[in-house]
Amino acid sequence: MDPTGKIPPQAWMKKPETQKVMAVLLNAGAEARFIGGCVRDSILKRDVHDIDIATTAPPERVIQIMEASNIRVIPTGLSHGTVTAVIGTEHFEITTLRIDVETDGRRAKVEFTTDWTRDAARRDFTINAMSCDLDGNIYDPYDGLKDLSVGYIRFIGIARERIEEDLLRLLRFFRFLATYGKYPVSADALYACAELAPRLGELSAERVRTELFRTLIAPNPATTISKMIGEQVLQYVLPEATNVGRLRVVAWLVSTGVKFDNLEIDPIRHLAAALDPDISPQDVSTMADRLKLSNKDRKRILAITAKNPQISSKIGLQSLRKACFVFGADTVIDVALLSWGSDIAEHARLPQEQTATWINIIKTAQNLPKVKFPLTGRDVMDLGITAGPEIGEYLRQVQNWWVKKDFNPTHEDCVKMLKKLTNQD
Structure with a gap:
């Protein structure tokens, strides 16, 4: 397949570590391209945090050629063709091109291939199926560039079938909608999500939590949460989340409205x-x-x-x-x-x-400067109070007094109050 677009070489592409990993793969006769999120976010001129590479080389061969070049390799997921190459602090997830031959909604059995189009066909969304080479040439078999430009989150193939292959894609759809999407939304995708939502209980809590948290910190979480409620999806994973109005305001306050120093966008908040x-x-x-x-x-x-x-x-x-x-x-x-x-x-x-x-x-x-209560249990025991619940009670009473005095009393002042409470003044 010929490239259909081009991005200028990115800073992360030019890093010596990136160049070395790609050179090892290419010099060994394998084909290798950057894939997925790093390509998508580079097109949008967003920060790239993870660099994923797809290759025609089998995982065992990737390990062999990396180690021969003194690059440490972690066998992250060999059964799915994935290893992680590590150079210094840089990590590169390298995955062999593959096709899914058997799925059950949670995991897939795969076969490796050298066909880039078949590999792209098994991916979830068109905007995640784009790849590019070291020169920035973009390979886009499913018009992901067009969808990305208009914020259209589109499954590759039939939405229901793609979700049935991996139920997590249902939640990923809404996460990508919150992060990259614009409205209107694919009616077929929404229908498939609503129809399959009752099966979300088959997913592990950890996978559900990760997707929900990523949705909550997206640029537009409230609109998407509202859509999940309206499509009767959220009730299967987070029925307690009903206050869309407050979520919308709080997300706006922190991300756009005020932007307080040292106040991060946070999923728990x-x-x-x-x-x-x-x-x-x-x-x-x-x-x-x-x-x-x-x-x-x-x-x-x-x-x-x-x-x-x-x-x-x-x-x-x-x-x-x-x-x-x-x-x-x-x-x-x-x-x-x-x-x-x-x-x-x-x-x-x-x-x-x-x-x-x-x-x-x-x-x-x-x-506000942090303040520390001047007294400790030792101060109470020095007055002859034996260890026990009385110590905590006396500390609590003096602390309440200290707080009412706006944290001003010194250690000496607090000891005087303690003596007064214990009738030793």
Whole structure:
């Protein structure tokens, strides 16, 4: 097949590591091209993070020629023809051209081939089937360039058949819609997704979570989440996500509206924003179990969705300082963003003064110096209190007093208060 387009050589193509890996493959008589996301994102002039290479060489041959050139190789997925070449900190996923000969909705048995068109035919979307060589010549057997230019996410072949081969493609469709898509959407694809959505339970929680998180941090998550709700897809993987309005606002605030320093677009925050404000801790825990969230993510989303801290645009500096000390600044910032998002979602537009107040709350929380309570259990025991629950209770009482005093009392002041509480003043 002849090339149908061209991109100028990219910075990632010119890296010595990239050049070396490609040279090893080509000098061994194999054909090799860049494939998938690195090509797609280069066309869109987006940052490229992962470099995938397709080749006609079988995986065992790839390992042989790489190791002969002193390139470390990880046998990432030999049964599917994939190895990873490592040079320094650079990783290159190299996959032998293949065709799927047997599928069950989760995994495929493959045969290797040297036919680029047959390899492209087994891929999910037209925009992912494009490849290019070191000179930037683009090979595009399914008009991916055209689809990419108009934001049309199109399955290769019949949508239902492609999803039945790998059910994860159903969720990937919506993720790519949120990341690259524009409307209107393929009616055939939506129909196939809705029809096969009840089978999403066959996928592992980890694969579902990964796709949902990638959708939530996409440039346009709310519109896509709304579409998933409307097509009765989301109910099978995330039925708790019903607050599309707040998600839309929070995603906009962080990505476009304000762009706070050191505030990343974050899937856990966006997930929390999409939940009903009155969701119970038990329901949040059930969701965390179903998605197999890490302990860190579980604790975080429970903290964000809890009834405390309550952050409103009327919060004073002392209360804000207290909330940051008790709950942590990161939690306070997340809760503030969700509260601000709820205000905008409810009222459409806020007075300029209120918007300025919300911005000030978040920036203040970001820049508050961390404070440390001066007392420890040793201070209590030095007064003759034996180890036990009394120590914690005395520390709690002094800490509450210290917080009410706006964190100003010194260690000496706190010891005096402790002595007063223990009748030793």
